Amino acid sequence: MKPCKSLTPPSKLSTPPDTFHFERNLYQQGYSLVAGVDEAGRGPLAGPVVAACVILPRDGDHSIFRDSKLLTARRRTMLFDTLQCYGAILGVGFANPREIERINILQASLLAMKRAMEDCASHNDGCLPDYLLVDGGFQVPASVRQLTLVKGESKSASIAAASIIAKVTRDRFMADSHRQYPQYGFLRHQGYPTKEHRQAIRDYGPCPLHRRTFRGVVEFLDPNDPLATAGQRPLD
8 A cells, every 4th residue: 555645744733722733733734644543452351452543524523523431332332423424534453362462462552553544545545644643652563654642532533533433343343242252241341351351251261352461361271271371461
């Protein structure tokens, strides 16, 4: 996939008075496709980490897109549906539990973000964003100009929109997984380390969706599983 035209990086940007400030500033500097990127699912004991990449249209009421963690499930779903017909360009990327185990949760999150960016390009005639606004402090491993924003969902409408797409997509994946593994209660906690979930792992042992290097899972692996004695304990 070919990146779109990339110009001079933006000058120092201050905290925006509105959540489309960063995007508007970049468009005024000549960038043509400014995307927000965020992920959902770094903390759970089970399931993939899911990322989304969103290019919002330049016009419209962007204030409706807020950090997904501050929204009710009903409101997230409504905004998820709104984004499908809002004129936004959307991409989603996954990193599965085996990838999380192999490269760690941070690198898997960044990999999912890269895949989301590439998926976004696949819905835009193969043209990659020429600037990424990335939630957090780490850049996506891609040769695209980027700005990382800690708590970016509150500063950029594009990142907020990406957080909504990622969260709803992951929640739906875990709801589907609940049908296959109902004993773990994924429909209720989406794989997060709740008391109910931890007890289910104790009672039934981990399933293929569990992240076998995470505390709360590795202790209950079959003794013959190489990861049971590997001593890997990344932060969950």
